[in-house]
Amino acid sequence: MTSTNEATELHTESREKYAQHARSWDTEIAPVTDWATDFEVLDPDYVLHPEERWAEQRERCPIAFTERRQRSWLPVRSADLQAIAQDVEHFSSRDIAVVSPFEGHVINDIFPVPPISSDAPVHTWARRLLLPAFGPSAIEKMTPITRALASSLIEEHFSGGSGDAAADYARHIPVRIIATMLGIPLEDEEIFTGWVVRTLQEGFQNIDRAMDALGEMTDYFAAKVAERRSTPEAERPDDVLSMLIAADTEQPMTDEHLLGTCFLLLIAGIDTTWSAIGSSLWHLATHPEDQQRLRDEPDLIPLAVEEFLRVYSPVTMARYVTDDVEFKGCPMKKGDKVLMAFPAGNRDPELFEDPDEVVIDRRKNRHAAFGMGIHRCLGSNLARMEIKVAIEAFLDNVPTFELADPEAVRWNGGQVRGPRCVPIRF
Template structure:
């Protein structure tokens, strides 16, 4: 938790704060209200930031890489000091033309067919976790902490050939970066993600394997080996972006199913609905809000964005825009027309989207097969993450069958 409480927000249109606990508690209601009353909100916090809430404006910014830079993608009180076009975590922090190079190195590992090869790992992980839950002998389980959070950690650890036991370390690193950005804790260097990965990169260079870290250590771009900061940044990205997000997507899906017995029954009895249900989970509970830095003064939705301002890209708000979706505020398990933006839009479409989707599908399938009936043990006690990734972090579930 923050050392200093964030000042309360009195007006979300002119003083929003997406890192405030009130935002975590009721972001969908805040987006709906802003979309109606002030579709591009502003705050002086973070040195000046914007919050567009309509699909049209979010899409426009996501696709405009001239006026909006990815040099910064997590809103903080300061501005990133790693220069364009690579940024500190390529390709997510990269701008054209370097972006295509950094992204091109990764795409082959994350295509749908490549990801098929990891499904067995994900399924085995889910089954191990479920066996542990069943063996615990209680009907109460934390669906976020005991189940959802472990699944992406184990798969990405295997893809990078890192020990699964290091998963707890990953979660600490991620929490600091994603949920407490800008809170300057004094850290021992040896206890940082940078130190951890630097050691791993040195080890891997001496003993190359067939994992993704080895591939990057061995890769070249036009005959030149990748810079160390490029390798470090990309691996840090895969760990950070691949875990918090998917964990949130799985947790939100379980949160929904816990409260909707009709949807549980439909999932169990109608396998053909599952692909549509999965995309609807992604639309309705999209975990990720990205950000951009304004690179050149530009107007969006009548608002003057100035060079150096932040703008958030709340894809989950775009997904609930009634201009873009029929019955946008309803979860429709068999929704047929669903151009959701959970994985972003434009050149920065989530490189891990096929992995995330596979992990979510397998995690829900295995959970529902094991626990067809369950409910929130105490709905009021569920806590949601703050910041730019939204999902349940503590979620006590009572298994009822």
């Protein structure tokens, strides 16, 4: 059994290791001169209108290259993304960050977040362990909780004819739901959200704040794990944290693995769904015909959710090139990054008719918003439920709405793309 002090001391060492290997870079983004040979995923134009760059890239150079920060490749065709996702021998998940925070080291060596940063065989059992927590019974249990939460947020923030669909609504739902599932205090919501902002949203520009956030998460979860372990098993609550602590795994689960999984579930469960809900409501605010149709035909909402996920896919992941390999004529070197632009694949005209059009009743829609291959998001059904319930509750409780100030809408990009400010009026 690990005490609170022992766990904290163990991971204080890891915290120092994060800082020791933290990468530093110029936070100013130089203009892109050629998107085929010098792309920049943090370029403001790319954050706002990535589909324009993807369309251009498909014609000129379907796999672009850059040496900004490090050697990186950007495939945009669905078939190429699928091939890379399936080739786990050459393309590892040991470093999933779009912009690596650690100089000369992969994330899984410094700050593992299994199973998403793991390769087989660790990935196999680490993922299998989590599947029951996101299965049908878990989703059924969380659905009424999500619906009640959505209704309370609307009552609290949208009773005066205006509000922010992203900041007042979308950002609160996933953090409270995943905190409930993990079994950590809901009153710490602002702390959790702050970690997300400092690591995924601002970490590219301020590595020191991101490292501090990682250290804070380590201390927080080390204390929660130690506290839960000190509770007799029969008295522990029925939640994901208790499940992880009691798990009988194929390989011994280290504290580092356990804490990394907690980080992953919290961080990944917040920013991605926050972005997806926000994008969906932004679309409805700017496309009154789609908003009205979903009000008139609510049975279409599940199809609309899939289309919003396709068109506004939030997540880009990275793969680490394990050895020199030539892929589709591209000489990839060991240590290179391949940015898995799943959102670009979802706009591929080879796969979708009129791919840049939002068709809310699209029937053929095998999108890759939740990734491809063995690392396809295990929380996809939870995310679908949250998005669906969030849209249903908003349409049921908020009259016809529109953007209050289109110029005030603010999008975040990089690892996760989505709107952070969507002011509406009704």
